[in-house]
Amino acid sequence: MTDAVPVFESKIVPGSERYENNQRQQSELIERMRAALARTAERSNASQPRFDKRGQILPRERLARLLDPGSPFLEIGNMAGFLVDNDDPEQSVPGAAYICGIGYINGTRCMVTVDDSGINAGAMTTTSTRKATRVMDIALQQKLPFVHLVESAGANLLEYRVEMWMEGGGVFARLARLSAAGLPVVTVLHGASAAGGAYMPGLSDYVIGVKGNGKAYLAGPALLKAATGEVAEDEPLGGAGMHATVSGLVEYLAEDDAHGLALCRQVIASLGWNRHCPQPPPRDFAEPLYSTEDLPGIVPVDYRQPYDAREVVARLVDGSAFLQFKPDYGPATLCLQAAVYGMPVGIIANNGPIDPNAATKVAQFIQLCDQSDTSLLFLQNITGYMVGTDYEQAGMIKHGSKMIQAVTNARVPRITLMIGASFGAGNYGMCGQGYDPDFLFSWPNTQIGVMGGEQAARTMTEVFRAGAARKGVAVDEARIAAQEARVIAHYDRQSSAFYTSGRMLDDGLIDPRDSRKVLGMALQTCWEARQRRVFPNTFGVGEDVAMDTSSVLYWAQVRSCSEAGE
Numbered sequence: 001m002t003d004a005v006p007v008f009e010s011k012i013v014p015g016s017e018r019y020e021n022n023q024r025q026q027s028e029l030i031e032r033m034r035a036a037l038a039r040t041a042e043r044s045n046a047s048q049p050r051f052d053k054r055g056q057i058l059p060r061e062r063l064a065r066l067l068d069p070g071s072p073f074l075e076i077g078n079m080a081g082f083l084v085d086n087d088d089p090e091q092s093v094p095g096a097a098y099i100c101g102i103g104y105i106n107g108t109r110c111m112v113t114v115d116d117s118g119i120n121a122g123a124m125t126t127t128s129t130r131k132a133t134r135v136m137d138i139a140l141q142q143k144l145p146f147v148h149l150v151e152s153a154g155a156n157l158l159e160y161r162v163e164m165w166m167e168g169g170g171v172f173a174r175l176a177r178l179s180a181a182g183l184p185v186v187t188v189l190h191g192a193s194a195a196g197g198a199y200m201p202g203l204s205d206y207v208i209g210v211k212g213n214g215k216a217y218l219a220g221p222a223l224l225k226a227a228t229g230e231v232a233e234d235e236p237l238g239g240a241g242m243h244a245t246v247s248g249l250v251e252y253l254a255e256d257d258a259h260g261l262a263l264c265r266q267v268i269a270s271l272g273w274n275r276h277c278p279q280p281p282p283r284d285f286a287e288p289l290y291s292t293e294d295l296p297g298i299v300p301v302d303y304r305q306p307y308d309a310r311e312v313v314a315r316l317v318d319g320s321a322f323l324q325f326k327p328d329y330g331p332a333t334l335c336l337q338a339a340v341y342g343m344p345v346g347i348i349a350n351n352g353p354i355d356p357n358a359a360t361k362v363a364q365f366i367q368l369c370d371q372s373d374t375s376l377l378f379l380q381n382i383t384g385y386m387v388g389t390d391y392e393q394a395g396m397i398k399h400g401s402k403m404i405q406a407v408t409n410a411r412v413p414r415i416t417l418m419i420g421a422s423f424g425a426g427n428y429g430m431c432g433q434g435y436d437p438d439f440l441f442s443w444p445n446t447q448i449g450v451m452g453g454e455q456a457a458r459t460m461t462e463v464f465r466a467g468a469a470r471k472g473v474a475v476d477e478a479r480i481a482a483q484e485a486r487v488i489a490h491y492d493r494q495s496s497a498f499y500t501s502g503r504m505l506d507d508g509l510i511d512p513r514d515s516r517k518v519l520g521m522a523l524q525t526c527w528e529a530r531q532r533r534v535f536p537n538t539f540g541v542g543e544d545v546a547m548d549t550s551s552v553l554y555w556a557q558v559r560s561c562s563e564a565g566e
Contacts, residue, residue: 005321005338008314010290012298019297026296026512029444032089032498033509037078040095044118051118054213056190057257059099062149063114065261068104074521075101076135079509081127082502093119094502096127097152100135102144102525106269109528111139115152117191122152129167130504136174138507141438142529145184145273146175147264150200151191151213168196175203182534186267188260189214189240189250195223198238201249206267209240209250210260216240216249277532280524283342286319288516295512299381301445303421309334309349309379312419316340316516322347325365330358335365340377341520343527349379350420354429355386359399362429366406375413375523378431381420383452385429403429413526417515418442418497418506424450433505439522442506443515446497453491457484 013019044059051058057065067073081096083089099114113135115122139146179185187204193216201207201216209216217224217238224230224237236242243249252267254260298311313336314320322338332352338345346369348362369376385391385400407414407429414437422432427448431437442448450456461480468475493499501509510518 005319005323007289007319007321008310010311010314010320011308012290012294012311014294014297018300022300023297025301026299026445029301029497030296030511033079033444033511036082036089036092036094036498040093040116040119043093044116047118055256056213057261059114059116059118059149059151062188062190062257062261063099063103063112065258066103066105066112066147066149066264068107071104072517072521073101073103074518074525075099076138076507077131077504079498079501080131080504081125083499084126084502089498092502095119096125096131097122098128098131098135100131102138102142102521105147106265108268108271108273109144109525110147110268111135111142111144112147112149114149115190117151117153120153122191124152124154124164126161126164127502127504129164129171132171133167133174134504134507136171136178138439139183140174140178140181142525143181143183143532143534144525144529145186145268145271146178147186147188147268148200148204149188149190149261150193150197151189152193152197154193154195154197165196172196172199172203175200179203179205180537180539182536184271186264188254188264189216190257190260191215192220194218194220194238206252207243207250208252208254208260208263208267209243210254210257211240213257214240214250214254214260216243276534277528280527285339285342288315288317289320290315292316292513292516295515299419299443299445299512303381303383303445303447306351309351309381310336312379313338313347313349316519317345317347318342326361330355330361333358333362335361337374340516340523343520343523344372344374345377345523346374347377347379348430350382350426350430353383353386354400354403354426356391356394356396356399359385359396359403359429363399363402363406366403366410370406370410370412373412375415375526376410376431377519378414378416378437380416380418380422380427380430380432380446382423382426382430383421384424384426400425400429407431407435413438413523413530415519415522415526416440417519418446418448419512420446421452422446422448423452438526440506441508441510441515441518442497442501443512444497444509446500447495448497448500448505449491449495453488453495456491457487460484460487 077100079094082094083092086092095116097116099116101112103112175185185204186206187201189201189209191213193200198216198218215234215238219227221232224232240250240253244253252263254263292315295315298307313322317338317340322336325335333354334349336347338347385396414431416431416437433440461484465475497509
């Protein structure tokens with residue numbers, strides 16, 4: 001008799017033909033992801049001579065110097081913008097002009113955004129605003145200080161889109177909300193921050209300006225001349241030195257980039273941020289018995305090939321041990337109790353479509369995890385809910401709705417890993433993006449959409465044949481074949497993880513072998529957020545107490561009228 005949680009016995013045979021085929025196909029996708037990310041870094045780093053001439057540090061080096069050496073960094077939105085402005089996978093550059101993620105600065109967990117000014121001077125792309133607002137939303141939800149290393153040409157006026165300008169207001173609104181929520185906003189002004197971008201430092205609690213290079217103005221010299229005819233030079237118009245001594249925008253004036261980053265680290269240290277959050281209890285845990293290196297060999301790229309999701313779980317959870325909840329009721333949907341780095345988790349995974357019993361089981365399991373304050377992990381490989389007369393009569397709609405109610409309203413942290421198929425309402429029931437999970441990451445083999453391309457093509461063919469039969473006309477088989485080919489290509493192109501991640505339908509692509517570390521960082525972030533005490537205020541960024549003469553006279557008149565009862 002033992003109280004130990006059962007250890008899973010793996011049946012995977014490394015080196016088998018199936019394993020090697022999966023490994024090869026997954027590795028090709030992983031390398032494709034890495035090549036795209038490397039392209040972005042190489043293009044940015046190619047600006048080294050220009051940065052050297054200005055005495056500056058490249059964006060990725062800025063990030064490295066800001067973060068604690070050797071500490072983890074959980075990147076968010078690494079593929080943002082991929083295949084959006086350029087649909088050539090060999091030329092498209094991911095990143096959307098930002099490097100974003102959660103990292104440690106002097107032991108403080110922070111959300112960090114770095115303008116990738118090595119590419120097009122940091123000019124925003126179509127997806128930049130979406131990425132910026134996502135990381136700010138995470139910072140707000142997870143109670144993280146927000147640190148921004150600013151140097152951006154702003155919106156590209158030659159590629160102007162009205163929706164990007166309109167959505168940009170949401171960035172500034174979120175900065176105000178972060179500050180008001182008691183979450184410090186710290187900006188290092190490394191270079192130019194013009195027009196709307198000037199509100200980035202303007203809406204920050206602490207601004208560190210780099211002498212000579214740091215600049216902020218609502219209208220730069222070119223726009224100013226075009227708008228008013230005034231001719232002005234950079235420094236008196238918006239230089240960091242001026243803002244530190246005249247306008248009051250800059251709190252700390254740095255000699256160069258390195259000094260600015262050192263000051264930023266000092267500002268974060270001065271917050272004493274961790275004194276308002278208890279230290280996590282000591283957690284004893286065993287590493288999985290089976291290596292995460294096996295994961296590419298376990299999961300086939302073709303989602304139609306079955307595999308046992310427990311083999312994946314056994315490589316993610318402590319000691320490869322988990323307790324199966326109602327294993328024989330709705331058995332194709334797994335509900336498992338386990339731990340990751342000593343943190344309890346309830347895991348929901350798929351070995352097939354969701355039937356009425358499975359939906360009922362999941363709804364109950366989520367309620368129990370919510371009751372015990374246990375985080376939820378969804379491992380998505382789902383083609384949808386079961387359909388057909390038997391399932392409709394068994395209450396698929398009603399029981400599926402119970403599951404979606406539970407997924408939506410659970411109060412505990414919810415983390416989703418997309419590891420295979422994600423189709424139709426299955427995406428919803430397994431906590432897809434529309435259900436606001438705390439974090440959602442994808443493996444490169446993920447396929448996502450309302451349905452698969454072949455299923456969509458067959459559905460359209462059935463509709464076409466039924467219509468032809470009603471009209472009593474002959475079916476043109478060649479036309480049907482051409483239509484099916486178009487539909488399959490249209491759906492399959494949009495279902496690729498590279499396509500969907502480029503549109504920020506997740507928080508980024510990850511190497512499957514990094515999944516346990518990513519889950520650990522995400523779970524720790526969620527735990528800390530729920531333990532942390534913050535001190536909201538009602539106004540956000542503090543006002544400058546200094547007023548010009550006209551302001552003094554105006555407020556004196558207001559007070560006079562108020563005292564007179566006017």
